[in-house]
Amino acid sequence: MTGHRWTWLLAVGLLAAAAAVAGLRHSLPAYAEYGAEAPVPLVPSMTGQAEYCLTCHQGIEAISASHPTEAFGCVRCHGGQPLALEKEAAHSGLLGGGNPSDFTVVEAACGGAECHSGPADLNRDHIQRSTTSLQATYASAIAAVRRAFGAQTKPEAHLGISAVTDPHITSSTGLADLTAFSALAAGEPAPVQLFGERCLSCHLQAEPLQQPGYQWLTGCAACHAVTNWQGTYTGEDPTIDRTEAGHAAFHQLTTVIPYAQCDTCHNRGNYSLVDMTFHARTDLPQDGSAGREDAYYQPIAQYTACEVKLDCIDCHPAAEAMGDGDLHSQMDQVQTVECRTCHGTPSQLPLTRRLSADTDPALRQASLNSHANLALGDTVVVSPAGDALWNVQQTGPTVFALTAKVSGQNYIVPLVAGSGCEQDPQEQSSSACHACHAVEHD
């Protein structure tokens, strides 16, 4: 009987041990790792469906004032499983990994008639504009390189990063479609193939270089989610590794895009068409500590004082950076802002528009900026293409004031007219104005 007793004891002991394992799992759920004691429910008003993402992601920053957490929640934009309380299950079906603005999923994540794929006349077509913009298609660079190496004779672009069509052409230079560049790469001249292999890391759909200083996310977040030099997260979400690169600094979208964000792509070095290689700048400190002037201006560059004081977005309005909804072949087809846009010419004041309708996109754009103070009836400067530089306001018959979008600093814009400036209105290139107005840089 002793043998029997031991068998029973062993079996009962095993069951007790199994029950203890189950009890442990019950009392130590996965989210306990992040400090939560109980599931944290959130019922966003837009969906009315409970989601429990904040159980682990507690403390995460609200994405933006335009997307209040109480209204949007997490799942509307990020996808995923709202009821799951374990990482793998909860993240099943997540749109774009951690970045729902990646162009492969942006329509599902950010789209919708009321959201960012609405009508163009209400300026709600952000997805259409950004996915057809030169920053996404890279069509201008591809066309220029192909032309330089004899693969095409005319400057018009035919190829983009991915195939894209535009059914609604609104400008004289708009293209109906672009074919995917890689699809034709096999028949291209050798240098163009090399270009295709090595030089396609700077567009909105590219895999960003995993190096300090080159940290940006794909899609809308490339510009609208600010990254730091290391690409590390510095917010309050306990689930995100603070030493891991590839993150935005905060879980926040912004229209106040500092020059440093543009720099992550636009000012890190140069692609050489001679050896088809990217040559990184060597004059920058490797820890990201370069000051504003050094960070922006490469050695021997010429610039004026206003360029250093302002941020890129102070002069380049949304339509220039995000595109105007058309597919273009060259940068100058969308970039129409010049020095004279704000400073005028010897005989003319800047072009302006009085904001007479409350549907004017300038009013909505300005409402997203805490420094802006724009009201119906105000007059703002417009680019030759008609896009409002809503931060440059006409405050008197010959007085124009600029509010810097990022710093909020106010400036009175010096006008050419009556100043003794010898500007030739047709000469607006960088070298023309810099001939007199360049500041020294060592």
Place this chain on the structure above:
Amino acid sequence: MNPPRNRPNFFEHLHPPSIPAEQARFRYTLGLGGLSVFFFLVSAVSGALLLFYYSPDAANANASIQLIQYHVPFGWLVRGLHYWSSQALVVAAGLHLLRVALTGGFRAGRGFNWLLGLGLFLVLLAANFTGYGLRWDRAIGPALLVGTNLLRLVPLLGDSLYAAAVGGAQLGEASLLRLYGWHVFGLMLPAAILVVWHLFRLRRDGGIAHSPSAGQQTARIARRELVRRELLAMLWAGAGLVVAASLAPPALQGPLDPVQLSADASAPWFFLWVQELLRLGDPTLMGIGLPLAVLLLFALIPYGLDRGLQLGRWLPADGRLVQSLVIALSIAWLSLTLMGALR
């Protein structure tokens, strides 16, 4: 008049008064038949509990499992027990079938019970497959698509079988209710009947197969000892199920979109061999013909394929044909499954 004492209680009464000691040994049965019954009961009870929360409609099915898994107190344990008992049931029942084949347990007039067991095994496989489908997550898509499309290939009945299984001209949201209906009723009712019938038939056939020539001289154990051993086995198996449910919870991904089935997910383990067979040739031949031929072969084992008489021990010498056949088929099945798993 007082009722007589020491009469067997209900549970004891389900067992024969005594069984031969040699055939009651673990190394003979491996406890597989009894364990199968235990796993079946755990599966049935845990399944019944899941019914209180599961929503068999496409819009809510997946969310209702998330609810069970993460928000119903110990829902994860019930779901885990349901999953692991069902997997264990298929394994135990399959091995039980092998054990019976390799010990000649289908001989001496037990052919009909062999057929009942074979039928029960098929019902359990179907129950496992439909249960997998009830998960209604991204991962089940490919198996569901392949599995239901196979039905179409059945000669003559194909289209009707397919319509009965998926509830329409093609796989869609209606398919979930079909899976549900089949799983909780259409398969469970026959399964319950077959389990009882199989056990009843076992008693009618004279209890566990043993050599008749040994007669009354054979040492026997009393049913109380048998019940004791069963209880022990249940404790062990129960502990195993709880540990498995705690440490390896069944997977769950986001909801299935029947229109956009992802092709990258892999089939459930018990379905891998079908996938591999389908790679080898004509789908009708490989997916329907071959499995049916194997099934027919198994069904014919007691009815002409085997003429041996020895009972009650492993690998009796007069059953080499059936033993080789069963072992070869098992190796083939295992190889196909491993190939599928490693792919």
